[in-house]
Amino acid sequence: MKATSGPVARLPYGVTPAFARLARSEDPRRDPIAAQYVPTESERVTLPYETDDPIGDTRYLVTERLVHHYTDRALLLVSDRCATYCRFCFRRHFTGHGGGRITESQLEDACTYLGGAPGIKEILLSGGDPLMLSDQELETIIGRLKKVDPRYIIRVCTRMPVFLPSRVTESLAHMLGSFDSIWAVIHADHPRELSDDLRVAVRRLLAAGIPVLDQTVLLRGINDDADTLEELFRGLVRAGVKPYYLFQGDLAAGTSHFRVTIERGIELMRELRSRLSGLALPTYAVDLPRGAGKVPIESSLLRIEEDAYVLRGPDGGEHRYPRESNQGGHP
Ligand SMILES: *Cc1c(COP(=O)(O)O)cnc(C)c1O
Numbered sequence: 459m460k461a462t463s464g465p466v467a468r469l470p471y472g473v474t475p476a477f478a479r480l481a482r483s484e485d486p487r488r489d490p491i492a493a494q495y496v497p498t499e500s501e502r503v504t505l506p507y508e509t510d511d512p513i514g515d516t517r518y519l520v521t522e523r524l525v526h527h528y529t530d531r532a533l534l535l536v537s538d539r540c541a542t543y544c545r546f547c548f549r550r551h552f553t554g555h556g557g558g559r560i561t562e563s564q565l566e567d568a569c570t571y572l573g574g575a576p577g578i579k580e581i582l583l584s585g586g587d588p589l590m591l592s593d594q595e596l597e598t599i600i601g602r603l604k605k606v607d608p609r610y611i612i613r614v615c616t617r618m619p620v621f622l623p624s625r626v627t628e629s630l631a632h633m634l635g636s637f638d639s640i641w642a643v644i645h646a647d648h649p650r651e652l653s654d655d656l657r658v659a660v661r662r663l664l665a666a667g668i669p670v671l672d673q674t675v676l677l678r679g680i681n682d683d684a685d686t687l688e689e690l691f692r693g694l695v696r697a698g699v700k701p702y703y704l705f706q707g708d709l710a711a712g713t714s715h716f717r718v719t720i721e722r723g724i725e726l727m728r729e730l731r732s733r734l735s736g737l738a739l740p741t742y743a744v745d746l747p748r749g750a751g752k753v754p755i756e757s758s759l760l761r762i763e764e765d766a767y768v769l770r771g772p773d774g775g776e777h778r779y780p781r782e783s784n785q786g787g788h789p
Pocket of ligand 1: 513525526527528531532533582752
């Protein structure tokens with residue numbers, strides 16, 4: 459595959475002391491934590507089919523901050539900031555680009571759209587990281603959404619329990635828990651992220667009546683072996699978190715060195731299924747290129763061709779995800 463060496467996709471560098479402390483080496487080639495936040499030269503390699511918006515958010519933007527891709531749910535981009543920037547970020551067209559927090563008028567525009575779309579039952583708060591906002595700002599946003607429909611299920615998608623567990627204060631949990639039907643979806647990629655502080659943060663959310671799920675990205679050299687994933691998923695369940703998705707890497711610009719082949723992903727899932735209970739086993743999923751949608755890989759894979767995996771999309775059609783060699787591009 460021909461690769462171009464271009465400008466680094468503009469993703470800021472930033473890490474919390476709490477996350478950096480989990481690393482045992484600053485060298486991203488040696489440490490699964492450092493590899494997630496330390497920029498490397500490999501980010502400069504952009505493959506022809508990689509983009510800054512691999513899951514097609516912009517195609518489904520219905521207002522400045524609202525992505526309506528799936529019938530019954532919509533995703534609200536409430537902040538462009540994160541406490542730590544994952545070098546494999548798939549939303550690099552938005553994350554850290556200075557859009558900042560959602561403005562009052564952007565929130566009103568989103569609510570106007572939602573008011574005219576009664577099919578939407580669930581709102582994901584994402585970004586960036588919603589917990590970069592103050593409790594007050596979050597309360598205003600959730601309160602405004604619940605004014606459109608008090609029955610909305612609100613999903614808070616955040617890596618803060620991993621990056622800055624102390625952000626999950628008693629008062630934050632209490633505020634979130636004062637609303638009905640709030641769920642939290644955290645994102646952990648390595649068992650070392652399951653610190654005592656993370657356990658405290660999760661316990662606070664659970665005590666406030668907020669169920670907690672996890673999504674994990676399958677990452678080369680970080681968690682692409684059965685022992686690591688087993689320890690991660692079992693550890694999450696122990697902490698009270700249900701592993702929800704294991705994501706195949708998206709085709710984000712400058713991230714090929716993080717991707718694992720789908721064959722390997724399927725092999726890992728097979729191995730994990732023999733080791734873990736259903737409670738601990740997530741669904742291995744991929745966002746099909748060009749915004750064709752999220753699908754479970756194992757039940758959607760139709761065939762493997764020389765240069766592509768062919769999967770059945772949510773539209774019923776066939777979609778191709780490139781079959782890459784697991785060689786080059788590693789830092
Ligand atoms: C992933 C995603 C969702 C949620 O999908 P689930 O399969 O319900 O987790 C909703 N909106 C967008 C834009 C998404 O990318």
